[in-house]
Amino acid sequence: MARLVLLGALLGALCATAVQGSLDGSQVEAGLGRQLTQDKPHEYNYNRHGIDWRDEGLDNCAGSMQSPINIDMATLNRGEERSDVSGLYLNGLASPAYDVAADVTVNAEQDMKITFKDVAQNNMPAIKIDGSDMLFKPVQLHFHHFLSEHAINGAHYPLEAHLVMGDASGNTNQLAVLGIMYQYGEQPDDFVRRLQTKTIDEIATNGAGYGETVNVTDLSVNIMKDVLPPTHHNYVGYDGSLTTPPCDERVKWHVFTEPRTITTGQLEKFLMITKRGHTDAIVTNNRIVQPIGRPLYHYKLTPASYNYARKGIDWREAGLDNCAGDRQSPINIDTTDLQPGAVSGISLNGLESQSFTFTDAYVNLEQDMKVSFTAPTNNLPTVNIDGNDESFRPIQLHFHHFSSEHTVDGMIYPLEAHLVMASQAENSNQLAVIAIFYQYGSEADDFLTRLHTEAISAQQGNANWGDNNVPINLPITFATDLMPSSTEHWAYEGSLTTPPCDERVRWIVMKEPRTTTAEQMETFKTATVNAHYAAEIANNRAIQERNSRPISSIP
Ligand SMILES: [Zn+2]
Ligand SMILES: [Zn+2]
Known part of the structure; x- marks a missing residue:
């Protein structure tokens, strides 16, 4: 005893x-x-x-x-x-x-x-x-x-x-x-x-x-x-x-x-x-x-089918879907090694000046805060591919936070938005993604403020962190809400940056960053860590090999 x-x-x-x-x-x-x-x-x-x-x-x-x-x-x-x-x-x-x-x-x-x-x-x-x-x-x-x-x-x-x-x-x-x-x-x-x-x-x-x-x-x-x-x-x-x-x-x-x-x-x-x-x-x-x-x-909590614990290096090692391909994204954009026009002059055409307003938006209250919407089919932006103007319809917008996916001469931005657009050509599965960087500044981004306000109020209502496709009221006007003031961009051919990593993406990476604040980044973090146990704060895939792919610079 x-x-x-x-x-x-x-x-x-x-x-x-x-x-x-x-x-x-x-x-x-x-x-x-x-x-x-x-x-x-x-x-x-x-x-x-x-x-x-x-x-x-x-x-x-x-x-x-x-x-x-x-x-x-x-x-x-x-x-x-x-x-x-x-x-x-x-x-x-x-x-x-x-x-x-x-x-x-x-x-x-x-x-x-x-x-x-x-x-x-x-x-x-x-x-x-x-x-x-x-x-x-x-x-x-x-x-x-x-x-x-x-x-x-x-x-x-x-x-x-x-x-x-x-x-x-x-x-x-x-x-x-x-x-x-x-x-x-x-x-x-x-x-x-x-x-x-x-x-x-x-x-x-x-x-x-x-x-x-x-x-x-x-x-x-x-x-x-x-x-x-x-x-x-x-x-x-x-x-x-x-x-x-x-x-x-x-x-x-x-x-x-x-x-x-x-x-x-x-x-x-x-x-x-x-x-x-x-x-x-x-x-x-x-x-x-x-x-x-x-x-x-x-x-x-909702389990994620993949996570960022190893920044996607494990997706490549495990041969997950198409993630071990040789035309993967994201990449580092080396501005000393550009081939003007090599990717046959991808052009944004009118996208930067178009003002689509969608009111039927849905948001994922989780890692990438994906906003999906049904864009109108008229007045679509076009991307010039191999000399032909191809219409693309925006389908969703999401965010990679605390570390951008693409880097510019090795530099990482705190936030990168991806506007995903689907080709309207018949039987085409071609995607075009516009990447927009954000740098830290004193001014909050108005669109991010509206997005976060909607997300938080949905979560305080019937939705939970981790829920997908929660209806929100979020008009988006590309020209002012998303695009930087300059239309200069880089372009190259790559892949989705998440599984299945399909290599069917024309990437358009805007050169000029928008501005966000540390406070706005906190909301991304809140959504992420509450949605998934295994969530990392940052949701960026590691930089992939360029493998001699040309990167063009469009002024
Ligand atoms: Zn005990
Ligand atoms: Zn993305």
């Missing part, structure tokens, strides 16, 4: 101290050391599943915002209705390249807590709380086995992992915890297997004992692959507490509703380690569900 009490103290101490200071391994270890010499350690075990903690008023365990809880999926509020707390932006955590630790310590006891020594410092998960973005740094990961702590529609799962994250700035003691369920299945979980095997091997070879903290080297943890559920687009968020004493009510909980899979044999290993760690340990380490008495929110 004495040993279990002491380990209880360790758990509570770590949770209580983990967010102070810089959160690196040495701070956490230092906090642990101080707590060991405290006069009055926390005393708890799981014999009554924590009912006694509440009964006896242990620490904050009798509070009104305690965790875990039962989640009744039928009574959830929409995530968008949560006014003071946003959803969780996983940022880098959801990227395949984000390993949070290379070597770790593992408590070879009840919860097999992994403490990260070495956490990536950039691209950390974020939650907007009371209007400001707060970054969270993964601190530790542990398990509740044989019974999950949270229940969904009254049902428990056999295992629940908790990824504990602390305020990366170290300025507050705010915690955010991700809860991940596991269900029984035929396939073992590869990460649980590595964790258990390495811990047991370490004990067998290096003399550390069960019930002790074991140094495990070479156990890297990739959160997306190793911890998150296979489709991590669905979770419940609420305000709650630590589920162990001191039960502090300072946790933003995110409980994923789709489980991972483990085998009964893997559960047996948790039991073996628990039993060897404490002679009188009971099989499960779950606190009983607590009274709710507060709103719960359901976040449902």
Whole structure:
């Protein structure tokens, strides 16, 4: 019993101290050391599943915002209705390249807590709380086995992992915890297997004992692959507490509703380690569900069929659709290497002076904020291709933000709009895309302001971030809303810059940039990070090889 009490103290101490200071391994270890010499350690075990903690008023365990809880999926509020707390932006955590630790310590006891020594410092998960973005740094990961702590529609799962994250700035003691369920299945979980095997091997070879903290080297943890559920687009968020004493009510909980899979044999290993760690340990380490008495929110995000985690380099490597072709876009425009007229004089003709006004527009409330519209068929702009004037009808407009796709002599603009136009020639699938750069300036762009106002008001109405084809009222007048004052442009033949990367695009890249502001860029970011978990802030494909394609300059 004495040993279990002491380990209880360790758990509570770590949770209580983990967010102070810089959160690196040495701070956490230092906090642990101080707590060991405290006069009055926390005393708890799981014999009554924590009912006694509440009964006896242990620490904050009798509070009104305690965790875990039962989640009744039928009574959830929409995530968008949560006014003071946003959803969780996983940022880098959801990227395949984000390993949070290379070597770790593992408590070879009840919860097999992994403490990260070495956490990536950039691209950390974020939650907007009371209007400001707060970054969270993964601190530790542990398990509740044989019974999950949270229940969904009254049902428990056999295992629940908790990824504990602390305020990366170290300025507050705010915690955010991700809860991940596991269900029984035929396939073992590869990460649980590595964790258990390495811990047991370490004990067998290096003399550390069960019930002790074991140094495990070479156990890297990739959160997306190793911890998150296979489709991590669905979770419940609420305000709650630590589920162990001191039960502090300072946790933003995110409980994923789709489980991972483990085998009964893997559960047996948790039991073996628990039993060897404490002679009188009971099989499960779950606190009983607590009274709710507060709103719960359901976040449902739309998965993207591709993402920008690797800027599309992976599309080419994987041979996705036509993305490995040799006439791909975007490219760098080298203004010292132009071949005038080589692409047979593409001409904008009247487009720059035309004023089409569309009122039946639809916007995608996500990464590229694509606006689709039905343009009239009369008075269409023409592009001169191989000596013939070909009519093109604008079909949609979208944006690449925080990094332009095309670059000019290596220079990147903060925003690039693409006006996509379809050939009106019979049986032609030819596209022409006009690219317009924006540079930072003091003046907001009026058209972007109107677009963003419409998008935000749609989102505050019936639409959600991530929805496609939301109707908006957005008249577009090309000459003033989109085109720069100069009609000078570069032209070349290339491809769509997103899968399927079809090589059927005449590119017209306007030389003169328009102007936007940092504030306007924030709205693109808001739409992007709320729409997709794995979203990167910038949605630009990496520059592609030019492969001796001519670029013409049209004055
Ligand atoms: Zn836990
Ligand atoms: Zn584009």
